[in-house]
Amino acid sequence: MELVFELEELPEVAIKVLDAMSDHKVLAIHGAMGAGKTTLIHALCLAKGVKDHVTSPSFAIINEYQFQEGASVGKIFHLDLYRLKDEEEAIRAGVEDCLYSGALCFVEWPDQAPDQFPQDTIHLFMTTINERSRSLKIQFPG
Amino acid sequence: MQDQHGLVKILAIESSCDETGAAISHNDSILSNFVAGQSIHQQYGGVVPELASRAHMQNIVPVVNAALEKASTKLSDLNAIAFTQAPGLIGSLLVGASFAKSLALALNIPLIAVHHMQAHVIANLIPAQKPAFPFLCLTVSGGHTQIVLCESALSMKVLGETLDDAAGEAFDKTAKLIGLPYPGGPLIDEYARNGNPRRFKFPEPQISGLDFSFSGLKTAILYFLQEKQRENPDFVRQNLADICASVQDRIVSILLHKLKKAAIKTGIRDICIGGGVSANSALRKSFGELGQAMKWNTFIPPFEYCTDNAGMIAMMGYYKYLASDFVDLSISPSARAEW
Numbered sequence: 001m002e003l004v005f006e007l008e009e010l011p012e013v014a015i016k017v018l019d020a021m022s023d024h025k026v027l028a029i030h031g032a033m034g035a036g037k038t039t040l041i042h043a044l045c046l047a048k049g050v051k052d053h054v055t056s057p058s059f060a061i062i063n064e065y066q067f068q069e070g071a072s073v074g075k076i077f078h079l080d081l082y083r084l085k086d087e088e089e090a091i092r093a094g095v096e097d098c099l100y101s102g103a104l105c106f107v108e109w110p111d112q113a114p115d116q117f118p119q120d121t122i123h124l125f126m127t128t129i130n131e132r133s134r135s136l137k138i139q140f141p142g
Numbered sequence: 143m144q145d146q147h148g149l150v151k152i153l154a155i156e157s158s159c160d161e162t163g164a165a166i167s168h169n170d171s172i173l174s175n176f177v178a179g180q181s182i183h184q185q186y187g188g189v190v191p192e193l194a195s196r197a198h199m200q201n202i203v204p205v206v207n208a209a210l211e212k213a214s215t216k217l218s219d220l221n222a223i224a225f226t227q228a229p230g231l232i233g234s235l236l237v238g239a240s241f242a243k244s245l246a247l248a249l250n251i252p253l254i255a256v257h258h259m260q261a262h263v264i265a266n267l268i269p270a271q272k273p274a275f276p277f278l279c280l281t282v283s284g285g286h287t288q289i290v291l292c293e294s295a296l297s298m299k300v301l302g303e304t305l306d307d308a309a310g311e312a313f314d315k316t317a318k319l320i321g322l323p324y325p326g327g328p329l330i331d332e333y334a335r336n337g338n339p340r341r342f343k344f345p346e347p348q349i350s351g352l353d354f355s356f357s358g359l360k361t362a363i364l365y366f367l368q369e370k371q372r373e374n375p376d377f378v379r380q381n382l383a384d385i386c387a388s389v390q391d392r393i394v395s396i397l398l399h400k401l402k403k404a405a406i407k408t409g410i411r412d413i414c415i416g417g418g419v420s421a422n423s424a425l426r427k428s429f430g431e432l433g434q435a436m437k438w439n440t441f442i443p444p445f446e447y448c449t450d451n452a453g454m455i456a457m458m459g460y461y462k463y464l465a466s467d468f469v470d471l472s473i474s475p476s477a478r479a480e481w
Binding site: 053058064066092094 | 229283284305307308311315364365
Protein backbone atom coordinates (compact mmCIF):
# COMPACT_ATOMS: atom_id res chain seq x y z
CA MET A 1 0.00 0.00 0.00
CA GLU A 2 1.41 3.36 -0.96
CA LEU A 3 0.18 6.87 -0.17
CA VAL A 4 1.46 10.09 -1.69
CA PHE A 5 0.34 13.21 0.13
CA GLU A 6 0.94 16.85 0.90
CA LEU A 7 1.70 17.81 4.51
CA GLU A 8 -1.73 19.44 4.84
CA GLU A 9 -3.32 16.03 4.26
CA LEU A 10 -1.62 14.46 7.28
CA PRO A 11 -4.77 14.23 9.43
CA GLU A 12 -6.50 12.07 6.79
CA VAL A 13 -3.33 10.08 6.17
CA ALA A 14 -3.08 9.38 9.91
CA ILE A 15 -6.59 7.95 9.93
CA LYS A 16 -5.76 5.74 6.94
CA VAL A 17 -2.61 4.46 8.64
CA LEU A 18 -4.50 3.70 11.87
CA ASP A 19 -7.19 1.88 9.86
CA ALA A 20 -4.51 -0.11 8.08
CA MET A 21 -2.97 -1.04 11.44
CA SER A 22 -6.21 -2.68 12.53
CA ASP A 23 -5.25 -4.86 15.55
CA HIS A 24 -1.51 -4.48 15.07
CA LYS A 25 0.12 -2.59 17.91
CA VAL A 26 3.60 -1.71 16.68
CA LEU A 27 4.35 0.68 13.85
CA ALA A 28 8.01 1.02 12.83
CA ILE A 29 8.57 4.23 10.90
CA HIS A 30 11.60 4.34 8.60
CA GLY A 31 12.85 7.53 6.97
CA ALA A 32 15.78 9.93 6.81
CA MET A 33 16.18 12.93 9.10
CA GLY A 34 13.62 15.54 8.08
CA ALA A 35 11.32 13.02 6.35
CA GLY A 36 8.61 13.86 8.88
CA LYS A 37 8.53 10.85 11.20
CA THR A 38 7.81 12.85 14.35
CA THR A 39 5.26 14.95 12.45
CA LEU A 40 3.44 11.83 11.26
CA ILE A 41 3.42 10.39 14.79
CA HIS A 42 2.02 13.69 16.01
CA ALA A 43 -0.83 13.30 13.53
CA LEU A 44 -1.38 9.65 14.53
CA CYS A 45 -1.58 10.62 18.21
CA LEU A 46 -3.97 13.47 17.47
CA ALA A 47 -6.17 11.05 15.58
CA LYS A 48 -6.18 8.78 18.65
CA GLY A 49 -7.25 11.72 20.82
CA VAL A 50 -3.97 12.28 22.64
CA LYS A 51 -3.97 15.64 24.43
CA ASP A 52 -0.32 15.56 25.57
CA HIS A 53 2.29 17.41 23.56
CA VAL A 54 3.81 14.91 21.15
CA THR A 55 7.48 15.84 21.10
CA SER A 56 10.60 14.23 19.71
CA PRO A 57 11.98 11.57 22.06
CA SER A 58 15.45 11.64 20.45
CA PHE A 59 16.87 12.65 23.81
CA ALA A 60 14.42 10.91 26.12
CA ILE A 61 14.29 7.66 24.01
CA ILE A 62 10.75 6.82 25.18
CA ASN A 63 7.78 9.19 25.53
CA GLU A 64 4.51 7.99 26.98
CA TYR A 65 1.16 9.54 26.10
CA GLN A 66 -2.38 8.92 27.25
CA PHE A 67 -5.70 9.00 25.44
CA GLN A 68 -9.28 8.25 26.32
CA GLU A 69 -10.32 4.79 25.11
CA GLY A 70 -13.99 4.40 25.93
CA ALA A 71 -14.21 4.55 29.70
CA SER A 72 -10.55 3.75 30.30
CA VAL A 73 -7.26 5.50 29.64
CA GLY A 74 -5.17 4.07 26.80
CA LYS A 75 -1.43 4.34 26.53
CA ILE A 76 0.81 5.10 23.56
CA PHE A 77 4.58 4.71 23.54
CA HIS A 78 6.54 6.96 21.20
CA LEU A 79 10.04 5.59 20.84
CA ASP A 80 13.10 6.97 19.10
CA LEU A 81 16.00 4.55 18.75
CA TYR A 82 18.23 7.19 17.12
CA ARG A 83 20.79 7.19 19.93
CA LEU A 84 20.88 3.44 20.53
CA LYS A 85 23.85 1.46 19.33
CA ASP A 86 22.59 -2.11 19.36
CA GLU A 87 19.95 -4.60 20.41
CA GLU A 88 21.39 -5.05 23.89
CA GLU A 89 21.09 -1.36 24.64
CA ALA A 90 17.54 -1.30 23.34
CA ILE A 91 16.57 -4.07 25.78
CA ARG A 92 18.19 -2.29 28.71
CA ALA A 93 16.48 0.98 27.82
CA GLY A 94 13.14 -0.77 28.13
CA VAL A 95 12.32 -0.78 24.40
CA GLU A 96 11.29 -4.45 24.40
CA ASP A 97 9.06 -3.86 27.44
CA CYS A 98 7.16 -1.25 25.46
CA LEU A 99 6.98 -3.20 22.18
CA TYR A 100 5.45 -6.27 23.87
CA SER A 101 3.28 -4.35 26.35
CA GLY A 102 0.17 -4.55 24.20
CA ALA A 103 0.05 -0.74 24.04
CA LEU A 104 0.25 1.13 20.75
CA CYS A 105 3.88 1.85 19.84
CA PHE A 106 5.13 4.30 17.22
CA VAL A 107 8.84 3.85 16.67
CA GLU A 108 11.33 6.13 14.92
CA TRP A 109 14.71 4.86 13.67
CA PRO A 110 13.71 1.18 14.05
CA ASP A 111 16.83 0.04 12.15
CA GLN A 112 18.93 0.73 15.22
CA ALA A 113 17.53 -2.43 16.83
CA PRO A 114 15.62 -4.43 14.16
CA ASP A 115 15.50 -7.68 16.14
CA GLN A 116 13.49 -6.13 18.96
CA PHE A 117 10.32 -5.91 16.94
CA PRO A 118 7.40 -8.32 17.29
CA GLN A 119 6.53 -10.41 14.23
CA ASP A 120 3.33 -8.54 13.57
CA THR A 121 5.02 -5.14 13.38
CA ILE A 122 3.88 -2.95 10.51
CA HIS A 123 6.71 -1.18 8.74
CA LEU A 124 6.19 2.18 7.19
CA PHE A 125 8.71 3.80 4.84
CA MET A 126 8.60 7.60 4.52
CA THR A 127 10.38 9.37 1.70
CA THR A 128 10.60 13.00 0.72
CA ILE A 129 9.26 13.86 -2.75
CA ASN A 130 9.70 17.59 -2.32
CA GLU A 131 9.40 20.13 0.49
CA ARG A 132 5.64 19.74 0.77
CA SER A 133 4.97 16.17 -0.22
CA ARG A 134 5.89 12.76 1.05
CA SER A 135 5.42 9.16 0.04
CA LEU A 136 4.43 6.44 2.51
CA LYS A 137 4.83 2.76 1.80
CA ILE A 138 3.13 0.45 4.25
CA GLN A 139 4.51 -3.05 4.58
CA PHE A 140 2.41 -5.64 6.35
CA PRO A 141 3.98 -8.59 8.18
CA GLY A 142 4.40 -12.00 6.56
CA MET B 143 12.26 16.86 62.76
CA GLN B 144 14.33 20.00 62.28
CA ASP B 145 17.12 20.21 64.79
CA GLN B 146 16.87 22.60 67.72
CA HIS B 147 18.16 25.47 65.58
CA GLY B 148 15.50 24.96 62.93
CA LEU B 149 18.02 23.78 60.38
CA VAL B 150 17.13 21.28 57.69
CA LYS B 151 19.68 19.01 56.06
CA ILE B 152 18.62 17.14 52.95
CA LEU B 153 20.40 14.57 50.81
CA ALA B 154 19.20 14.76 47.21
CA ILE B 155 19.63 12.16 44.47
CA GLU B 156 19.28 12.85 40.73
CA SER B 157 19.31 10.05 38.16
CA SER B 158 16.76 11.02 35.51
CA CYS B 159 18.98 10.53 32.50
CA ASP B 160 22.72 10.26 32.08
CA GLU B 161 24.08 11.94 35.19
CA THR B 162 24.18 10.42 38.66
CA GLY B 163 24.14 13.31 41.08
CA ALA B 164 24.07 13.73 44.86
CA ALA B 165 23.91 16.93 46.87
CA ILE B 166 23.55 18.03 50.47
CA SER B 167 21.61 21.16 51.33
CA HIS B 168 21.43 23.04 54.58
CA ASN B 169 18.22 25.07 54.50
CA ASP B 170 18.41 26.98 51.22
CA SER B 171 22.14 26.70 50.72
CA ILE B 172 23.89 23.89 48.93
CA LEU B 173 26.82 22.43 50.88
CA SER B 174 27.93 19.98 48.21
CA ASN B 175 26.87 19.03 44.71
CA PHE B 176 28.48 16.11 42.91
CA VAL B 177 27.92 14.60 39.51
CA ALA B 178 29.58 11.32 38.59
CA GLY B 179 31.77 11.74 35.56
CA GLN B 180 30.25 9.39 33.04
CA SER B 181 32.92 9.81 30.42
CA ILE B 182 31.82 6.53 28.87
CA HIS B 183 28.99 8.49 27.26
CA GLN B 184 31.25 10.66 25.23
CA GLN B 185 33.20 7.61 24.21
CA TYR B 186 30.03 5.96 22.91
CA GLY B 187 28.29 9.08 21.61
CA GLY B 188 25.15 10.31 23.25
CA VAL B 189 23.17 9.26 26.25
CA VAL B 190 23.20 5.50 26.10
CA PRO B 191 20.48 4.21 28.39
CA GLU B 192 21.98 0.80 28.92
CA LEU B 193 25.22 2.34 30.03
CA ALA B 194 23.34 5.03 31.90
CA SER B 195 21.39 2.74 34.20
CA ARG B 196 24.40 0.52 34.82
CA ALA B 197 26.57 3.52 35.47
CA HIS B 198 23.99 4.90 37.92
CA MET B 199 24.27 1.69 39.93
CA GLN B 200 28.04 1.90 39.94
CA ASN B 201 28.13 5.61 40.70
CA ILE B 202 25.41 6.19 43.22
CA VAL B 203 27.22 5.07 46.38
CA PRO B 204 30.53 6.87 45.62
CA VAL B 205 28.68 10.04 44.61
CA VAL B 206 26.55 10.07 47.77
CA ASN B 207 29.64 9.43 49.91
CA ALA B 208 31.49 12.28 48.19
CA ALA B 209 28.57 14.65 48.77
CA LEU B 210 28.31 13.69 52.47
CA GLU B 211 32.04 14.03 53.00
CA LYS B 212 32.36 17.42 51.28
CA ALA B 213 29.45 18.70 53.36
CA SER B 214 30.94 17.22 56.56
CA THR B 215 27.61 15.54 57.07
CA LYS B 216 26.84 12.14 58.56
CA LEU B 217 23.82 10.11 57.52
CA SER B 218 22.46 10.58 61.02
CA ASP B 219 22.48 14.39 60.50
CA LEU B 220 19.99 14.18 57.63
CA ASN B 221 16.39 15.36 58.03
CA ALA B 222 15.06 14.05 54.71
CA ILE B 223 15.96 12.37 51.41
CA ALA B 224 14.83 13.97 48.14
CA PHE B 225 14.99 12.24 44.77
CA THR B 226 13.99 12.82 41.14
CA GLN B 227 10.72 10.97 40.69
CA ALA B 228 9.83 12.14 37.15
CA PRO B 229 10.19 12.70 34.25
CA GLY B 230 13.05 10.70 32.78
CA LEU B 231 14.23 7.34 31.55
CA ILE B 232 12.47 4.82 33.72
CA GLY B 233 15.52 2.53 34.13
CA SER B 234 17.66 5.43 35.31
CA LEU B 235 14.99 6.88 37.60
CA LEU B 236 14.48 3.50 39.26
CA VAL B 237 18.07 3.36 40.49
CA GLY B 238 17.85 6.72 42.26
CA ALA B 239 14.34 6.10 43.58
CA SER B 240 15.23 2.70 45.04
CA PHE B 241 18.33 4.10 46.69
CA ALA B 242 16.45 7.08 48.15
CA LYS B 243 13.61 4.93 49.46
CA SER B 244 15.94 2.42 51.09
CA LEU B 245 17.92 5.13 52.79
CA ALA B 246 14.84 7.00 54.00
CA LEU B 247 13.48 3.74 55.41
CA ALA B 248 16.77 2.83 57.09
CA LEU B 249 17.18 6.30 58.63
CA ASN B 250 13.46 6.62 59.38
CA ILE B 251 13.28 10.13 57.88
CA PRO B 252 10.85 11.65 55.35
CA LEU B 253 11.10 10.96 51.63
CA ILE B 254 10.49 13.77 49.13
CA ALA B 255 9.61 13.19 45.45
CA VAL B 256 10.84 15.92 43.11
CA HIS B 257 9.71 16.86 39.59
CA HIS B 258 12.90 17.25 37.57
CA MET B 259 11.64 20.13 35.40
CA GLN B 260 10.33 22.08 38.40
CA ALA B 261 13.73 21.64 40.02
CA HIS B 262 15.39 23.23 36.95
CA VAL B 263 13.27 26.33 37.63
CA ILE B 264 14.02 26.30 41.36
CA ALA B 265 17.77 26.10 40.59
CA ASN B 266 17.47 29.86 40.15
CA LEU B 267 16.93 30.18 43.91
CA ILE B 268 20.31 28.61 44.71
CA PRO B 269 22.60 31.64 44.15
CA ALA B 270 22.60 34.55 46.62
CA GLN B 271 21.12 36.80 43.91
CA LYS B 272 17.64 35.35 43.53
CA PRO B 273 14.71 36.34 41.36
CA ALA B 274 11.62 37.54 43.24
CA PHE B 275 8.29 35.71 42.87
CA PRO B 276 6.61 35.64 40.48
CA PHE B 277 9.35 35.04 37.93
CA LEU B 278 9.64 33.46 34.50
CA CYS B 279 12.12 30.74 33.61
CA LEU B 280 13.07 29.55 30.14
CA THR B 281 14.44 26.03 30.56
CA VAL B 282 16.39 24.85 27.52
CA SER B 283 18.11 21.49 27.22
CA GLY B 284 18.56 18.49 24.93
CA GLY B 285 15.15 17.14 25.83
CA HIS B 286 13.17 20.22 26.89
CA THR B 287 12.25 23.76 25.92
CA GLN B 288 9.78 25.40 28.29
CA ILE B 289 8.72 28.78 29.61
CA VAL B 290 7.53 28.36 33.18
CA LEU B 291 5.74 30.89 35.35
CA CYS B 292 6.92 30.39 38.92
CA GLU B 293 4.52 31.98 41.41
CA SER B 294 6.09 30.31 44.42
CA ALA B 295 8.41 27.38 44.97
CA LEU B 296 5.40 25.10 45.04
CA SER B 297 3.26 26.75 42.39
CA MET B 298 4.40 26.70 38.79
CA LYS B 299 2.70 26.76 35.43
CA VAL B 300 4.02 25.92 31.97
CA LEU B 301 3.18 28.88 29.73
CA GLY B 302 4.78 27.48 26.59
CA GLU B 303 6.82 24.50 25.46
CA THR B 304 8.12 22.86 22.35
CA LEU B 305 5.60 21.16 20.11
CA ASP B 306 8.25 18.95 18.49
CA ASP B 307 12.04 19.08 18.95
CA ALA B 308 13.83 20.68 21.91
CA ALA B 309 16.25 23.57 21.29
CA GLY B 310 19.20 21.42 22.36
CA GLU B 311 18.10 18.80 19.86
CA ALA B 312 18.03 21.47 17.14
CA PHE B 313 21.67 22.21 17.94
CA ASP B 314 22.65 18.53 18.06
CA LYS B 315 20.81 17.55 14.87
CA THR B 316 22.20 20.54 12.97
CA ALA B 317 25.64 19.46 14.11
CA LYS B 318 24.92 15.98 12.78
CA LEU B 319 23.78 17.42 9.40
CA ILE B 320 27.03 19.34 9.01
CA GLY B 321 29.13 16.38 10.09
CA LEU B 322 30.23 17.52 13.56
CA PRO B 323 30.78 14.86 16.23
CA TYR B 324 28.70 14.45 19.38
CA PRO B 325 27.94 16.50 21.39
CA GLY B 326 27.31 18.96 18.60
CA GLY B 327 25.79 21.92 20.46
CA PRO B 328 28.96 23.19 22.13
CA LEU B 329 30.88 22.77 18.85
CA ILE B 330 28.36 24.92 16.97
CA ASP B 331 28.84 27.59 19.63
CA GLU B 332 32.59 27.35 19.18
CA TYR B 333 32.60 27.61 15.35
CA ALA B 334 29.96 30.33 15.46
CA ARG B 335 32.33 32.66 17.29
CA ASN B 336 34.17 33.25 14.01
CA GLY B 337 31.09 33.33 11.83
CA ASN B 338 28.66 35.89 10.46
CA PRO B 339 25.20 35.27 11.97
CA ARG B 340 23.49 37.27 9.18
CA ARG B 341 25.10 35.41 6.28
CA PHE B 342 22.33 32.80 5.87
CA LYS B 343 18.67 33.31 6.71
CA PHE B 344 16.68 30.49 8.27
CA PRO B 345 12.94 30.80 8.80
CA GLU B 346 11.32 31.61 12.12
CA PRO B 347 8.44 29.19 12.71
CA GLN B 348 5.00 30.76 12.83
CA ILE B 349 3.66 29.26 16.03
CA SER B 350 1.00 31.18 17.87
CA GLY B 351 1.13 31.76 21.61
CA LEU B 352 4.15 30.88 23.68
CA ASP B 353 4.89 27.41 22.30
CA PHE B 354 8.02 26.59 20.32
CA SER B 355 8.78 24.54 17.24
CA PHE B 356 12.22 23.54 16.00
CA SER B 357 11.37 20.71 13.66
CA GLY B 358 10.74 23.02 10.66
CA LEU B 359 14.06 24.71 11.22
CA LYS B 360 15.83 21.35 11.15
CA THR B 361 14.15 20.52 7.83
CA ALA B 362 14.94 23.99 6.42
CA ILE B 363 18.61 23.52 7.29
CA LEU B 364 18.57 20.09 5.68
CA TYR B 365 17.17 21.43 2.37
CA PHE B 366 19.48 24.43 2.47
CA LEU B 367 22.53 22.19 2.86
CA GLN B 368 21.37 19.77 0.15
CA GLU B 369 20.86 22.62 -2.31
CA LYS B 370 24.17 24.30 -1.55
CA GLN B 371 26.06 21.01 -1.67
CA ARG B 372 24.63 20.26 -5.12
CA GLU B 373 26.31 23.45 -6.35
CA ASN B 374 29.44 23.00 -4.28
CA PRO B 375 30.22 19.68 -2.57
CA ASP B 376 32.67 21.48 -0.31
CA PHE B 377 30.11 24.07 0.81
CA VAL B 378 29.91 23.02 4.47
CA ARG B 379 33.66 22.96 5.02
CA GLN B 380 34.14 26.34 3.33
CA ASN B 381 31.31 28.03 5.22
CA LEU B 382 31.27 26.18 8.54
CA ALA B 383 31.60 29.22 10.80
CA ASP B 384 28.89 31.21 8.99
CA ILE B 385 26.50 28.23 8.92
CA CYS B 386 26.99 27.65 12.65
CA ALA B 387 26.60 31.35 13.47
CA SER B 388 23.47 31.72 11.34
CA VAL B 389 21.77 28.59 12.73
CA GLN B 390 22.66 29.54 16.28
CA ASP B 391 21.38 33.06 15.74
CA ARG B 392 18.02 31.72 14.58
CA ILE B 393 17.66 29.22 17.47
CA VAL B 394 18.48 31.97 19.97
CA SER B 395 16.08 34.44 18.36
CA ILE B 396 13.25 31.87 18.41
CA LEU B 397 13.85 31.32 22.13
CA LEU B 398 14.12 34.98 23.06
CA HIS B 399 11.16 36.16 20.96
CA LYS B 400 8.90 33.86 22.94
CA LEU B 401 10.49 34.77 26.24
CA LYS B 402 9.96 38.45 25.48
CA LYS B 403 6.36 37.75 24.53
CA ALA B 404 5.81 35.88 27.81
CA ALA B 405 7.31 38.73 29.81
CA ILE B 406 5.12 41.30 28.09
CA LYS B 407 2.03 39.15 28.46
CA THR B 408 2.54 38.54 32.18
CA GLY B 409 4.15 41.88 33.03
CA ILE B 410 6.88 39.99 34.90
CA ARG B 411 10.37 41.52 35.01
CA ASP B 412 12.38 38.87 36.87
CA ILE B 413 13.45 36.52 34.13
CA CYS B 414 15.66 33.42 34.33
CA ILE B 415 17.23 30.93 31.97
CA GLY B 416 18.14 27.38 33.00
CA GLY B 417 18.98 24.00 31.48
CA GLY B 418 22.13 22.83 29.72
CA VAL B 419 21.71 25.06 26.63
CA SER B 420 22.08 28.12 28.89
CA ALA B 421 25.82 27.52 28.49
CA ASN B 422 25.51 28.72 24.89
CA SER B 423 27.44 31.97 24.61
CA ALA B 424 25.15 33.60 22.02
CA LEU B 425 22.07 32.85 24.14
CA ARG B 426 23.71 34.34 27.23
CA LYS B 427 24.82 37.45 25.35
CA SER B 428 21.50 38.09 23.62
CA PHE B 429 19.56 37.36 26.82
CA GLY B 430 21.66 39.96 28.66
CA GLU B 431 21.12 42.54 25.90
CA LEU B 432 17.40 41.90 25.69
CA GLY B 433 17.17 42.10 29.49
CA GLN B 434 18.84 45.51 29.47
CA ALA B 435 16.61 46.80 26.71
CA MET B 436 13.48 45.52 28.49
CA LYS B 437 14.67 46.58 31.97
CA TRP B 438 14.45 43.02 33.25
CA ASN B 439 16.31 41.57 36.20
CA THR B 440 18.02 38.62 34.51
CA PHE B 441 19.32 35.47 36.16
CA ILE B 442 21.24 32.42 34.98
CA PRO B 443 22.32 29.94 37.66
CA PRO B 444 25.98 28.85 37.74
CA PHE B 445 26.52 26.17 35.12
CA GLU B 446 26.76 23.30 37.66
CA TYR B 447 23.10 24.05 38.52
CA CYS B 448 21.98 24.37 34.88
CA THR B 449 22.82 20.90 33.64
CA ASP B 450 21.19 17.93 35.35
CA ASN B 451 22.32 18.09 38.98
CA ALA B 452 21.22 17.09 42.46
CA GLY B 453 21.68 20.57 43.95
CA MET B 454 18.45 21.72 42.32
CA ILE B 455 16.69 18.57 43.58
CA ALA B 456 17.87 19.42 47.11
CA MET B 457 16.58 23.00 46.75
CA MET B 458 13.17 21.81 45.59
CA GLY B 459 13.30 19.23 48.38
CA TYR B 460 13.87 21.98 50.94
CA TYR B 461 10.74 23.88 49.91
CA LYS B 462 8.70 20.69 49.89
CA TYR B 463 10.09 19.86 53.33
CA LEU B 464 8.87 23.18 54.69
CA ALA B 465 5.43 22.35 53.31
CA SER B 466 5.61 18.80 54.75
CA ASP B 467 5.07 17.53 51.21
CA PHE B 468 6.33 13.99 51.77
CA VAL B 469 5.68 10.68 50.00
CA ASP B 470 5.54 7.16 51.36
CA LEU B 471 7.48 4.13 50.16
CA SER B 472 4.79 3.10 47.70
CA ILE B 473 5.87 5.94 45.39
CA SER B 474 7.27 4.83 42.06
CA PRO B 475 9.19 6.82 39.46
CA SER B 476 7.45 7.81 36.27
CA ALA B 477 8.57 8.61 32.74
CA ARG B 478 5.73 11.14 32.49
CA ALA B 479 5.18 14.04 34.83
CA GLU B 480 2.16 16.19 35.45
CA TRP B 481 2.61 19.81 36.51
